[in-house]
Structure formats: structure tokens, C-alpha cells
Amino acid sequence: MLVLTAEERAAVAGENGAGAAMAMRIVAEAARLMGAPRLIPVASAHIDGALYHGDSGTLFAEKLVAGGARVAVRASLNVGSLAPAGCAAIRLPPHERDMAGRMMRAYEAMGCEPSWTCAPYQAGHRPAQGTDVAWGESNAVVFCNSVLGARTNRYGDFLDIACAIAGRAPDYGLHRQENRLATLLIDVTGLSAELRRSDVFYPVLGTILGCMAGSAVAVIEGLQGCTNEDRLKALGAAAASAGGVGLFHVAGVTPEAPDAATALGGIPPRERIALAPADVKAALAGLSTAGETEHVDAVAIGSPHLSLAEIDEVERRMAGRRLAIPLYANTGRHVLAPLEAQGRRRALEDAGVVFVVDTCVVVTPILPELDGAVLMTNSGKFAHYAPGNTGYAVTYGSLGECVESAVAGRLVREARAWS
Numbered sequence: 001m002l003v004l005t006a007e008e009r010a011a012v013a014g015e016n017g018a019g020a021a022m023a024m025r026i027v028a029e030a031a032r033l034m035g036a037p038r039l040i041p042v043a044s045a046h047i048d049g050a051l052y053h054g055d056s057g058t059l060f061a062e063k064l065v066a067g068g069a070r071v072a073v074r075a076s077l078n079v080g081s082l083a084p085a086g087c088a089a090i091r092l093p094p095h096e097r098d099m100a101g102r103m104m105r106a107y108e109a110m111g112c113e114p115s116w117t118c119a120p121y122q123a124g125h126r127p128a129q130g131t132d133v134a135w136g137e138s139n140a141v142v143f144c145n146s147v148l149g150a151r152t153n154r155y156g157d158f159l160d161i162a163c164a165i166a167g168r169a170p171d172y173g174l175h176r177q178e179n180r181l182a183t184l185l186i187d188v189t190g191l192s193a194e195l196r197r198s199d200v201f202y203p204v205l206g207t208i209l210g211c212m213a214g215s216a217v218a219v220i221e222g223l224q225g226c227t228n229e230d231r232l233k234a235l236g237a238a239a240a241s242a243g244g245v246g247l248f249h250v251a252g253v254t255p256e257a258p259d260a261a262t263a264l265g266g267i268p269p270r271e272r273i274a275l276a277p278a279d280v281k282a283a284l285a286g287l288s289t290a291g292e293t294e295h296v297d298a299v300a301i302g303s304p305h306l307s308l309a310e311i312d313e314v315e316r317r318m319a320g321r322r323l324a325i326p327l328y329a330n331t332g333r334h335v336l337a338p339l340e341a342q343g344r345r346r347a348l349e350d351a352g353v354v355f356v357v358d359t360c361v362v363v364t365p366i367l368p369e370l371d372g373a374v375l376m377t378n379s380g381k382f383a384h385y386a387p388g389n390t391g392y393a394v395t396y397g398s399l400g401e402c403v404e405s406a407v408a409g410r411l412v413r414e415a416r417a418w419s
Contacts, residue, residue, distance in 0.1 A: 001037065002028065002031050002032050002036060002037060002038065002039075003037065003038055004028060004038075004039065005039075008024060008028070008039060008166075008168065011024040011166065012024045012025055012028065017067055017068040017069065018066075018067035018068065019063075019064045019065070019066070019067025019068045019069025019070075019165065020067070020068070020069055020070075020165055020166070021067070022063070022064060022067060022069070022162075023064065023069060023161070023162040023163075023165035023166045024162075024165075024166045024168070026158070026159060026162035027039060027159070027162050027163055027166045027168055027169065027170065030159055030162075030170055031170035031171070031172070034170050034172045034173070035172065036170035036171045036172040037171060038171050039166075039168040039169065039170060039171065040132055040168065040169055040170075040171045040175060041132065041167060041168060042073060042132050042133050042134045042163060042164075042167060042168065042169045043073060043074070043127055043128075043131045043132065043133055044073050044074040044075065044076075044125065044127050044131075044133045044134075044135075045071065045073055045074070045075040045076075045133065045134045045135060045136075045155075045160055045161070045163055045164035046075070046076050046077075046078060046120050046125065046133075046135040046136055046137060046140050046144075046160070047075055047076070047077050047078060047107060047112055047136055047160045047161050047164060048078040048136030048137040048140075048155075048156075048157055048160055049061075049107075049136065049156075049157035049158050049160050049161050050077050050078065050080055050103055050104055050107040050112070051078065051079060051080055051081055051157075051363055052080070052081040052096065052099060052100035052103050053157075055099050057103060057157065057158070058099045058100075058102050058103040058106065060158060061103050061106035061107055061110075061161070062102065062106050064106070064110060064161065064165070065106050065109050065110060069110055069165045070110055070111045070165065071110055071111040071112055071161075071164040071165055072164065072165060072166065072167030073164055073167050074113070074125070075110075075111065075112040075113065075161070075164040076112070076113045076115040076117075076120040076123070076125045077104075077107055077108075077112045077113060077114060077115050077116050077117075078116070078117070078118050078120075078136065078137045078140070079116055079117065079118050079305075079358060079359045079360055079363060080100065080103070080104045080116055080358055080359055081096075081100035081103075081104075081359060081363065081364045082097065082100050082101055082104060082358065082359065082364070083356065083357055083358045083359050084104070084116075084358060085116075085333050085336060085357040085358050087336075087354070087355040087356055087357045088328065088354050088355065088356040088357075088361075088366050089366065090359070090364055090365065090366055091365040091366065092364065092365060100364075104116075107161070110161070110164075110165070112161075112164070113125075114333075115332065115333070115334070116332065116333065116357075116358035116359070117305050117331075117332030117333070117334065117358075118137050118139060118140060118303070118304045118305050118360070119139075119140070119143075119233065119304045119305040119307070119332060120140060121140065121143050121144065121147070121148060122229070122233075122305070122307050122332075122334070123332055123333075123334035124334070126148055127144065127148060127150040128148075128150065129148065129149030129150065129255050129256075130149065130150070130151065131150045131151065132150075132151050132152070132169065132175055133150050133151065133152045133169075134152060134153075134155050134159075134160060134163035134164065134169040135152040135155060135160070136154070136155045136156065136157065136159075136160035138154060138237070138240035138241065138246075139233070139236055139237035139240055139241075139304045139381065140304075141153070141154045141155075141240065141246055142236035142237070142239060142240045142245055142246055142247065142248065143232070143233055143236050143237075143304075145174055145180075145246055145247040146232070146236055146247050146248050146249065146250075146254055147229065147232050147233075147236070147254060147255075148255070149254070149255035149256055151174055151175045151180070152169075152174065152175070152246075153169070153170075153172070153173040153174050153175065153246065154240075154244075154246050155169070173246075174246055174247055179217075180217065180247060180256065181217065181263065181264060181265035181267070182217045182218055182219035182248075182249050182257075182260075182263045182264045182265075182269065183216055183217060183218075183264070183269060183270045183271075184212070184213055184216050184217070184218040184219070184269055184270065184271050184272075184273070185218065185219055185220075185221060185260060185264065185269040185271070185272045185273070186208075186209065186212070186218050186219070186220045186221070186273050186275065187220075187221045187222055187272065187273065187274040187275065188205070188220060188221065188222035188223060188275050189221060189222035189274075190222075190274055190275065190276060190277075191222070191275060191276075191277060191280065192277075193226070195277075195280070195416065196222065196223060196226040197226045198398070198416070199230075199231060199234070199378070199398055199399055200284075200378070200397065200398035200399075200401075200416070201280070202227075202231040202232070202234040202235040202238070202380075203234045203235070203237070203238040203287070203378070203379060203380030203381075203383070203396070204238075204280055204283045204284045204287065204380070205220075205235055205238075205275075205280075205283075206234065206235040206236060206237065206238025206239040206240075206241075206242065206380050207238045207239070207241075207242045207283050207286070207287060207380050207383075207384075208242075208275065208279065208280070208283045209235070209238075209239040209242070209243070209245060209248060210238060210239040210240065210241065210242025210243030210244075210245050211242050211243060211283075212243075212273060213239070213243055213245055213248070214243045214244055214245075215243065215244035215245065215246065217247050217248065217249070218245075218248050218249070219248070219249040219250070219251055219257055219260050219263035219264060219269075220248065220249070220250045220251065221251045221260050222251075223250050223251075223252075223253060224251065224252040224253060227250065227253055229307075230307055230309060230310055232250070232253075232254075233304055233307075234304075234379070234380065235248075236248065237303065237304050237379070237380060237381040238379075238380025238381060238383075238384075240381075241380060241381045241384040241385065242380070242384060249263035251263060284396065287380060287383040287394070287396035288383070288394055288395045288396045289383075289387050289393045289394045290374045290393035290394060290395045291393070293374065293395075293411070294410045294411040295374050295410065295411070296325060296374050296375075296376045296395060296405050296406075296409070296410060296411050297325065297368075297370055297373045297374050297375065297392070298325055298326050298327075298328060298367060298368075298373070298375055298376070298392075299325065299326070299327040299328065299375070299376045299377065299402045299403075299405060299406045300327075300328040300330065300360075300361050300362075300367075300375055300376075300377050300379070300382055300386070301314070301327070301328070301329060301330065301377060301378050301379060301399065301402055302328075302329055302330030302331050302356070302360065302379070303330060303360055303362060303377075303379040303381040303382045303385075304379075304381070305330055305331045305332045305335070305360070306329055306330065306331040306335060307335065308335050308338060308339075310399070311329065311331065311335060311339065311344075311348075313399060314327075314329065314348075314353070314399070314403060315344065315348065317399070317400055317403040317404075318348075318351060318403055318407070320351075321351070321407050322351050322352055322407075323351060323352030323353065323406040323407055324352075324406065324407060324408060324409030325352075325405075325406055325409050326352060326353075326354050326406070327352060327353050327354065327402070327403070327406040328354045328356050328361050328366070328367075329348075329353050329354065329355050329356065330356040330357075330359075330360040330361060331355065331356070331357060332357065332358070333357060333358065336355060336357050352406070361386075361390065362381075362382055362385050362386050362389045362390060363389070365390075367390050367392060369391075370392075372393075373391065373392045373393070374392060374393050374394070374395055375390065375392035375393070375394055375395070376394070376395045376396075376397060376401075376402055376405050376406075376411070377394060377395075377396060377397075377402065378396070378397060378398055378399045378401070378402050380396075382394070383396045395411060397411075397413070398414060400414055401413060401414055
């Protein structure tokens with residue numbers, strides 16, 4: 001049974017205004033539905049609900065603003081439907097464009113940071129290990145839990161902003177230590193070191209993890225010395241898209257897993273899965289829906305948003321060459337600003353790179369409408385969502401393959417070491 005504190009009951013009663021009362025009621029009702037015994041304070045929030053999906057979302061946000069609601073904790077904003085920072089053209093009809101803009105302005109009016117990125121953890125929003133937060137957006141949630149070691153559930157649209165205003169979240173799920181222990185062990189030591197150190201591997205491994213784990217917590221053995229933050233970002237994003245993963249551990253890498261035994265809480269796993277090269281080949285093939293074709297109409301990278309290091313890698317691989325087809329580089333303001341300051345944005349755009357900032361090509365109409373179109377990507381998340389959201393078939397490949405294909409104007413493949 002949920003028990004509210006005197007302060008929380010006062011907020012529900014309207015002591016802090018109508019907007020704050022509405023938010024606290026939403027959080028309390030969610031806690032009752034989840035069977036949480038209490039609410040807990042949160043240190044920050046990441047808001048996914050500012051992406052326009054219909055007029056009701058805009059009206060909900062504006063009602064909170066009209067009620068005087070303000071966020072009680074730091075709250076960064078996920079991608080929106082528009083690109084106020086400029087760059088790529090968006091093909092939203094006038095009514096949808098107006099409502100999307102109103103929604104974005106409403107969230108900023110409540111005190112949310114205009115970060116407009118799905119990678120807030122690479123834009124300076126990095127809660128400390130063990131901190132309770134209320135984050136939305138599946139990749140941000142899994143990165144926050146897994147790589148930073150902060151504690152959040154997957155907070156859906158509108159509950160995320162309610163938690164930010166209330167400064168509270170339901171005490172259940174991944175906020176509780178007992179629910180953060182791994183029950184599944186995935187062993188990748190049987191794969192070649194070259195494969196485990198390759199960027200192309202991590203979205204594939206994430207897809208395997210999502211399909212095998214569902215919403216269970218897994219620990220991965222065999223990635224020591226192979227990872228970096230961008231690879232873990234790609235792994236988590238694919239796992240959260242292919243399944244309901246909110247937390248994974250990597251033995252010897254992530255903060256709650258100095259070793260596999262610790263991540264498992266000293267209890268043998270309910271299942272141990274040793275991946276073989278054939279498993280990885282099958283999962284990699286499954287990320288492509290375009291079939292056996294060399295045709296590519298466009299390349300899109302940056303889901304989650306590209307880091308500055310990833311832009312550096314694109315620039316290095318382009319080596320001053322021009323692109324034959326557009327390469328859509330989805331990223332945040334925190335990356336675009338230094339590129340502009342260094343004069344690199346203009347040079348990349350002149351070579352054919354199209355920067356998509358504050359949003360991405362899969363959540364708002366940016367890609368041209370083409371029959372039988374094929375999109376190439378190095379993102380496991382794009383590979384999952386692009387066919388349904390854009391109508392483009394997908395060809396999945398490494399970042400190097402994406403750049404070379406954009407230069408050539410057709411599919412270019414690299415050799416891979418599987419064993």
C-alpha cells in the first residue's frame with residue numbers, strides 16, 4: 001500500500017499550485033499501479049515526452065504550464081520533432097509543425113534544459129553512481145543504469161515530466177538493489193578479439209542481448225579491454241530496442257560489475273549463453289531488411305546521437321572526399337557548437353554531410369519520399385525503427401562501410417574476422 005509523506009499529500013492537495021498537484025497525482029497513481037510502497041526523491045530527470053505524437057501531448061504540457069508547474073530537479077530534454085538549431089529540412093505539415101513547436105516551448109517554460117538530445121550523458125548530464133533519477137528514452141535509461149550506475153526505471157512519456165515536477169518517483173523496479181542483480185550470463189570469449197574490438201559488433205551484440213534477455217538483467221563476460229563509451233552506448237540502444245532491457249552489466253567494465261560473480265550477487269545464473277560466430281552472423285544479417293542489393297539512397301548515423309569522437313571518425317574516414325549520396329549525421333547541440341567554432345561543420349556540409357540537430361531522421365519526416373528506398377546505417381536502433389517509421393528498407397553496416405558507401409553511392413562491404 002502506497003503511503004505518502006505530509007509534504008507529498010500537501011502537493012496533491014494543491015499547496016504548490018495546480019500544475020504541481022497534477023504531477024504529484026500522476027506519480028502517486030503510477031506508484032499505486034506498480035505496487036510501490038512509497039515515493040523516493042530523484043536527483044534529475046531526462047524527458048522523452050516532448051516529442052510530438054499528437055495534439056494531446058501538447059495540450060497536456062500546456063496545461064501543466066498554465067498550472068504554474070516547474071521542474072523541481074535538473075531535467076534535460078530528449079529529441080523533439082523540429083530542429084530549431086537549423087540544419088536538415090523537416091517536412092511536417094503546418095498544423096503538426098505548430099503543435100510540435102508549442103510542445104517544445106511548453107517544456108522549456110517548465111524549466112527543462114533545451115538539450116534536445118537522446119545522449120544527455122554525453123552532453124554533461126551524468127548523475128552519480130547510486131543516485132535515483134527519473135529518465136525517459138530507452139537508450140538513455142539503459143546507459144544511465146548500466147554505464148553510469150545511477151538508478152532509474154524506463155519512465156514513459158508524461159510520467160517523466162510528472163516525476164521531474166514532483167521531484168519524486170515510485171520506489172520499485174531498478175531503483176531497488178535486489179532488482180539490479182544479473183540473472184543471465186552471456187559469454188563472448190569464444191569470439192575473436194578483432195570482432196570484439198570492432199564497432200560493428202556492439203549493435204549486433206545489443207540486438208542479441210535484447211532478444212535473449214527481454215527485460216531481465218544480464219552480465220556479459222569477455223569484453224574487458226574491448227569497449228569504450230560509444231560502443232557501450234550502441235550496445236545499450238540496440239538492447240533496449242530489441243527487448244525491454246533497462247540495465248546490463250559488463251564484467252570488469254561497468255561500475256556494478258567488477259566481475260561476473262558480483263553482478264550475479266554470488267548466485268549462479270539461471271542461464272549461461274556462450275555466443276558463437278554463427279550467432280553473431282545471424283543477428284547481423286537480421287538487422288538488414290533490404291535484402292541482397294547494392295542500392296543505397298541515403299546513409300543515416302547517430303541513433304543515439306553522435307558524439308564528437310564519432311564525428312572525428314567520420315571526418316577521418318572521409319579523408320577530404322565528397323559524398324555521392326547524403327550522409328545524415330544525427331547529433332546534438334553540444335556536438336554542433338564545437339564543430340562550428342572550429343570551422344568543421346561547413347567543410348563537412350560542403351562534402352555532402354547533412355547535420356540533423358535536436359531531432360533525428362527516424363522520429364520526424366526528413367528523408368525524401370522515395371519508392372523502394374534503402375537507408376544504410378550503423379545503428380541497431382535505426383535498423384529496428386527505420387522501416388516502420390520512414391518506409392525505407394535498411395542495410396546495416398559498420399561506420400566505415402557507411403562512409404565508403406556514401407562516397408561510392410552504392411553498398412561497399414569490408415572483410416570481417418568472425419573467429
